[in-house]
Amino acid sequence: MAVLLVVMVACLLAFWLCICFAMLKWNEIRYSRRKGLPPGTMGWPVLGQTTEFLKHGPSFMKKQRAKYGSVFKTHILGCPTVISMDPELNRYILMNEGKGLVPGYPQSMLDILGKCNIAAVHGAAHKRIRGSLLSLVGPLVIKDECLPKIDKFTRFFLQNWHGKTIDIQEKTNEGRKRIVQMLKQIMEQRRASPMPYDDMLCRLLRSKDSKYILSDEEIIDQIITILYSGYETVSTTSMMAVKYLHDHPKALEELREEHFAIREKKKPGEAIDWNDYKSMSFTRAVIFETSRLATVVNGVLRKTTEDMVLNGFTIPKGWRIYVYTREINYDPFLYPEPLAFNPWRWLDKNLESHSYCFIFGGGSRLCPGKELGILQISIFLHYFITSYRWEEVGRNEILQFPRVEAPNGLHQYHLIIVQDDDPSRKIEVSDGFDYELYNRNDINRILGPEAACISFKDSACRCLDYLIPRKKKYIFTIVGEGGQPDLCVPTSVSHGLWLNIHDYDAPTQLVKPLERNTRYVDAIMTVPKGTLFPMCGMNLAFVRELIGPAMNFGQYDNMWAGWCMKEKAIPFFQSMVLPKVCNNVEKCYLAAAGEVKSKLGELV
Template identity: 55%
Template sequence: MALLLSPGVALGLLWVLCSFFLRWNELRSHQRRVLLPPGTMGWPVVGETIEFLRRGPDFLKKQRARYGSLFTSHLLGSPTVVSMDLEVNRWILMNEGRGLVPGYPQAMAEILGEWNVAAVHGAFHRVVRGALLSVVGPAAVRERLFPTLDEFIRSHLCDWGGSGGGGATVDVQEKAREMAFSSALKLIAGIETGEMATELKAEFFKLVRGTLSLAVDLPGTAYRRGLQARKRIIRLLRGLIVERRRSSPSVMKGGRDMLSLLLREEGEEEQDVHQTGPKLTDEQIIDLLISVIYSGFETVSTAATMAVKYLHDNTSALQELRKEYSEISRRKSPAEGALTWGDYTSMEFTRAVILETMRLATIVNGVLRKTTEDIAMNGFVVPKGWRIYVYTRESNYDSLRYPAPLRFDPWRWKDRSLENHQHFMMFGGGGRLCPGKELGLVQISLFLHYFLTRYRWEDAGGNEIVQFPRVEAPRGLHIRVWPN
């Protein structure tokens, strides 16, 4: 009989133990500091991470309804205060350095590297950001990168429709990811095909998956695969740097990709005895290049994918875009295949479609900061060493700024004041405003222009979309495509 009862006893003890830990964590969240925001810490070690990753927005809305717009939790390995308050979020983004630094989860920080622009702060953040702006900022995009991107995306889209009259079925999500990665590789290293490109692509997709995971270094985990992918990517990029340094001065001087520019600046610094700026090490250059690929990859590929879906479901917006592109074609001679910078800046409705896609899909849910001292906030105190999750997703559905917020309505962005609103945070804010914002907008704009002018399409069916923790179609977004 004792043997028959032992499983029940074991389950009972387990229930008591779990209840104790849950209660202990809830008490700990209230007792550590009298003014700590209310909330729960969840299970030991994992906290509330599993529910957060599984239910995402619904979980956070439930906690806000229970505790208010500022509440404690334990997410992705750290005690965290979640802020869903617009004014608090803006204050945090505008006040880095006042007890606040980037606070990305351990997995993301380790896989992207310690010199990743999203992780560094203080004086070195200014150095890395300056280096990034020199290679991907608005001036670089306008004066150097635009023709390369135009040529690449035209070529990438040339065979989507297949050769038969019946059209072709493609996974637009997969195609958009290939386009985003390959265009980034073209810009940073001047390569898009070949053995190195294939190997980098395979490793990079593992790296992306590993960044949003618990830092559990066990065989088979996304974190372990992400770390291994980072090591292989470092090896490949380091080899590329060595190869560039061995090339002739004329090759180095004539190179137009980001790596050539960074190495050329390095050479110029060595020759200039008056140069006082810090020189980037190879490790820093590699992390900077990984940052460029990673930061653009998700935004560009996801926005391109979701724009195709939203335009398929909204024929009025699709017709307005085609009208915009017809007007551009009318102004150009048949021999002028490429778009110019002037053509791009005239695509006002295209920009509106992109911003509305990013708003409705909410590609970026928020950012993380870490406290370097106790921070007073809205009558509470966030302890030193805690994370603050600046959750900006809900601001995208504020019905006061966006009437009928769940409707795809690009026309709302005709009012350019929306982009200048103090709570517009799609590209970050303050000193962390995304340095590659213009680059991303150009890539998506070129994609939409060439896709819509070359093809018509229909939904192939069975396309499920999930919106947290990443916006994606788990089984792909399949469309049937015909040449125009």
Template identity: 60%
Template sequence: MEVVGMVGLVLGVGICVGLALLMKWNAMRYRRKGLPPGSMGLPFFGETAKFLTQGPTFVKMQRARYGNFFKTHIFGCPTVICMDPGVNRYILLNEGKGLVAGYPPSMRNIIGNKNIAAVHGATHKYIRGSLLSLIAPPVIKDHLLQHVDGLMRSFLHNWDGKTIDIQDKTSEMALLVSYKQMLEIEPALLYEAFKPEFDKLVIGTLAMPINLPGTNYYFGFQGRKNVLKMLRKVIAERRASSATHNDMLGDLLSKEDPKHSLLSDEEILDQIITILYSGYETVSKTTMMSIKYLHDNPKALQQLREEHLAIRKGKNPEDPIRWTEYKSMTFTRAVILETSRLATIVNGVLRETTNDIEVNGYVIPKGWRIYVYTRETNYDPLQYPEPFTFNPWRWLDKSLESQNYCFLFGAGNRVCPGKELGIVKISMFLHHLVTRYRWEEVGDAEIAKFPRVEAPKGLHIKITKY
């Protein structure tokens, strides 16, 4: 037993020494004049595990040690994390000057190398134009608003007396609505097969980049592979048919529309995944957290409900919401913006350097990532007094949404193109929820806010008729 214990001790010491030497060697690899201070962790893995598991705590510890601008190694890439609002704004507004969109290869491989957030230059311009032709405000006004309103009315039908996990319901809603907009007429069986594979894809986007069976990253790859297989089959069937399809995929496949005729099949597929992914994660989590915050803030809930009951006054139950009525939902928009800020649904965005560039007095080498970490800006008391208080009334000042350091939807020429459609979806969900139901939380829900917002054990609510 003593011999076994001694061997175990020697092995343990050997592993610790080996890891320390690897970390020292990795730090020396990235020791270059002009780089910001920081630590790089282990070769290949870097500090990804710490970043994913400790999240804001890890980032704050590094800031306390190195300042607002420090180097690390996450998601397989040497990365500089920037927490300075002024520098972040400069980075976001200066794409093309040595900076482009910078998803790490691990994430691009799952979402797609031709998605709007991964391309730049002329390719980004025509893909963004194609995407905006599907989801821009004029299209929402003329076509999508009524469609989303009808889907939400149907989705929230017959909830009275039920106890539900609102996390599951908002996730189901977000994907279903985006899917129906993209593939309106496809059979229900396709959606039932599609959803679990798409769920795998989503989980894989924020995972350690280890493509081995059993890992989330591997499941993400498998999810993408199966999603693409289903989409290619639908595209082939549509091209073989002379039927007209009045949905987003029908528009993307149209050869008469110059905005879409230049798209390759790979670009079309990645456009589909982009629309589904962006509408899924942000819409579902913002909706869930708005329901949580409204439950905890009765005054805000009452004002929101009064806004929507005023819209319903004089309407029949099946009458749709008009564009002017949507635009009158000023407090609803304020609730959505405050939820996005307080819950921090999106923690930041990545940029990649296309050549050695100087930022904040440091030289960042070509091929590095800069993580524009906007989370802390959301809690800056100079920007948002009492930043940890849910206060949607602050957003009734219209100038707040356009102020220099509001990064909720990005900045520059990469402001989220789906911003308005996302707000429409959440607004329509809340409209039908608060005008038809009340709700109470069941049990105490734990909310995790990093690397993604979620309730690990669910967020259960009991629904009663209003």
């Protein structure tokens, strides 16, 4: 019987492998009928290599380049695509739009930005929309109109950041429909109002230049494009600049000198003017180095409108070309020691304008918001570094692909603070912590009649933490005046032993996460898997996923109140019957732990 089963499984596996192989082969043959295509593989039918591309990003690109050279074919994001990592060809494509090339951005992006947006149009329509956009954000306008507003806004925005944890790259995700509706309403109000508003929308509505009079639909798409294109690039570059400056004190020191020199010439509260901005040469260098090293834009997309011969390969009509410019940012010939953050290299002005600097694109689609973006980041850095010293909280993960992102913002902790004394007293928590505060009244309200399981005569109220469902992998409990649990090595449970541990209060612990006592007492104890280990719930850290609901604290008041609370847990314990073989305490514990894990696991 077992042999038959093995044979059947092997046959099924072989059949499945044959199908996969046939599908891959069929997809390759389908495309190989076309002559002159670049080398490369098209992956699976329909899906192509999208999964590998999105999962591995830059390393996928490098691997393919090692196999096939700087120009190769693939199938990503629903479209047959030629990827060019060849600087010369990239430059040619950017400079020669119109000769069989148009923007090739995915439909999903065009759906957000609208069919009149700048990336959806080409030829004369592109010239007109781009001209209108430059009349809003071009260098002349930003000097006279944008700078004073950006200065005022940034000063206001940066007020009261003292002691706070800030997510500079805060995420916003508004649906197009809502924005369109809002813009339509505002446009109606503006038209009906005699008030002279002084902003981009108003200038679009009352454009005096007949070349740039846009329809309502075009105005809406133009505004959404500005919001979309200018938001993420500027916020991500600002976030990364703050990160790099934090990691490179010499660069920060030089930047501070530049900005304090500007402030010294000014009265307190006086705004930045154009000359001040123009004197910020090291700031500009920091912004360029940040954009290069972080590579906020990996490349741009184009589409062929006819069969084209590029670098000796024929690219069929309708194929996408991913002009992948990321690698050029790390070219050691252009940027010696390319992985080092070295803003000083940009003080040589020729670097900004060299032929292969594609940080802001190139050719007829060179970023029209380039100077506006640099101005916004410069003003932000000015007020930020002249007003604050800052500390990075924890070791934050930075994702590089498909977009540069700090997925957890600049927070590391989410605090559940349980106040166990008089609930009429209000605990003051400093600004900037990501926290929830509960007192006895809150616990009574949340748990209703079952709140009795949390005693306020002792310290059991801290166990409320475990009852609040959330998807955190680690739980740390720190008692007000207590020690410091430590999860700096892979650990399932770590317990503050109150031995030579800093006697900090909890908030101090949080702001000094790296401060550790080196005089550890050699008191390591190995607890075998599956053994019940009684311990106190204070100053404890554990991996929630690993420990599960079988966590049990030795003292009565530290018993995990969750056991009593969950409606499912009560009947479970009432009806639990252990097998007869459990004839000693240890066997009973183990059997009970097994039952808990299998039947109450879902409660974690």
